[in-house]
Amino acid sequence: MKINSKQYALALYEIAKDKKKNEIELMIKNLVNVLIANNDISKVDEIMNEFDKVWNYKEGVVDTTVLSAKKLDEKTLELLNKYLLGKLEIKKVDIITDIDEKLLGGVILKYGDKILDGSIKTKLNNFKSRLKN
Template structure:
C-alpha cells in the first residue's frame, strides 16, 4: 500500500512538533531517507504543502503574499497584518513581498485561494469590465 503525501505530512508533523531543533534536523534527515527508500520522492512538494498547512493550522499562522507597485511602509504592512489576523482569526501572519510595477499602485494580497485586489490596475480592469457590460 502506497503512503499518501497527507499521511507523510501528518507523520512528520507528529515527529517534529515540540522537539528541539537538533532533534528535528535528525528526524527530517531520516524521514527523507524513508521517503526515498519507498520511492516516493515525487510526493515531496505535496508533503511540504500539507505539513505547512497542518503546522499553520495548529499554531494559528496565516501566510500571505503581498504584491505592490513599490515597497510598503511599516505602517501599511502592519495594517495589512492586522486585517489578516482579524479575517483569518490567527495570532501570526507571515508575509512574503513582491514588487510589480505593472499594478501601477495599491496592492494585491494572496492568502491561499483568497485574493484581495486593491491595485490600481485591478480597479481599471473592473471598470473596463463594467463599461463593456
C-alpha cells in the same frame, strides 16, 4: 497500503512538534530510512510541500503575498498585518512583498486560495466596463 505524501507530512508534523532541534535531527534521519525502505524517497519534494501546508495550517500561519506598485513602508505593512489577523482569525501572517508597477496604485492581497484585489488597475478596468454598459 500505500502512504501518500500528505500522510507522511502529517506524521512528520505530529512527531516533530514541541521537540528540540537535536531530537528532530534524529527523527528526520529515521524518516529518510523509512522512506527508503518503503521505496518512497522520490516523494521527498512533495512531502516538503505538504509539510509546509500542514505546518502553516496547524500553527495558524498564513503566507500572504502583498503586491503593490511601489515599495510599502513599515506602517502600511503593519496595518495590513493587523487587518489580515483580524479577518482570518489566525495567529501569524507571513508577509512576502512584491512590486508590480502595472498596478498603478493600491494593493493586491493573496492569501491561501483567496485574492483581495484593491489595485487601481482593476478599479479602472471595472469603471471602464461600467461606463461601457
